Amino acid sequence: MRPLFHPAIEDVRPEAILHALADPSRAAIFATIMRAGCVEACSALAAVGDRVIPKSSLSNHFKVLREAGLIRSERHGVELRNASRWAEVEARFPGLLPGIINAYASDAGACPRDAERAAAR
Amino acid sequence: MRPLFHPAIEDVRPEAILHALADPSRAAIFATIMRAGCVEACSALAAVGDRVIPKSSLSNHFKVLREAGLIRSERHGVELRNASRWAEVEARFPGLLPGIINAYASDAGACPRDAERAAAR
DNA sequence: CCCATAGTTCGGAACTTCGGAACTATGGGA
DNA sequence: TCCCATAGTTCCGAAGTTCCGAACTATGGG
Incomplete structure (x- = not known):
């Protein structure tokens, strides 16, 4: 358990980042860690939206x-x-994280309405 | 087979885009379609790098x-x-695609050297 | 020493991905 | 018209991944 592995920034691969953030729960966790002034305990994030x-x-x-x-x-x-590790990742892949985070943010407005429409059928 | 389904641009979800492009073969195919002046047959892309x-x-x-x-x-x-559908996607999620494509492009330079280093061990 | 809290590991069920073989659709001759 | 070639799709089994409950480990405070 002890040695938590962190890749060096030059070993970070774009496909790993996309894969990690392709899961909306993970994207939400990451966005929260960023917004929360960059430090957050795991257990503080035990729910995403209303889902445990x-x-x-x-x-x-x-x-x-x-x-x-x-x-x-x-x-x-x-x-x-x-x-x-926003700053490091941003330096290595400029524009990648802002693009992804904005995409999810702009989608968040659409999503509840979609859910309502789906529920109304 | 006939009715090829295309989602309306407002139904496009960021997680679907990330998932699609999290596969390097698919990202390469997409990048090729973009670069190739926007029209390309499927079979023209039967190889990515030297992999069939x-x-x-x-x-x-x-x-x-x-x-x-x-x-x-x-x-x-x-x-x-x-x-x-670059223009449509760019209008809906500004910066998302450029960020991803640049990330893969800037990684492509690093990748062959990594392979060499790995082979040299 | 024991307990509580915070995370990790294990393992099985459910889902996804990969790729070969068989299939379908379209167009071009003869 | 029929047959063939080409371009994609579907089917299905093997291999891999994800999810989550239960059992486990690590750390710190009585």
Whole structure:
């Protein structure tokens, strides 16, 4: 458990980032870590929207984000603090993260309405 | 087979785009369609780098790109012509596609050297 | 030493992806 | 018209991935 693996920024691959953020829960977790002034415990994110994420799935989501090079996790006492690696990733792949985060943000407005429409059928 | 389904641009979801482009073969296919002046037959893309892609996998890749809203396919005689929906997607999610395409492009330089280094061990 | 809390690992069920073989659709001769 | 060639699609089994509950490990506080 101890040695949390973080890839060096030059080993970060675009496909890993896209794969990590192609899951809306993971994208939401990542967006929260970014917005939250860059440090957040895993358990603070146990829900996305109104959906509860089981601990084991959460643990896996964090692992995927970590191994994609998107976040850095450190043990602080009994909990894990997660910081986004935004600046590093932005330097390596300029425009990638803003594009993705904006896409999800602009979609968030459309999504509830879609859900209503779907429910109305 | 006949009715090729294309989502309306407002139904296109960011996670579908990320998922479609998280596969390097599909990203390469999409980049080629874009660069090639926007129209290309499926079979013109039967290889990515030096790797041959079987017909059935190719067909599936095109389907994923189509259903993600990234390309538009039309039958022209016996073949399918594929055009990228870049402008529409760019209008809906500004910066998303350039960010992704640039990330892959800037990684392409790093990749062969990585391969050499790995081979040298 | 024991307990509580925070995460990780394990393992099986459900889902996805890959690719070969067989199939369908379209157009061009003869 | 019939047959052939070409371009894609569908089917299906093997291999891989994801999800999540249960059991486990690590850390710190009585």
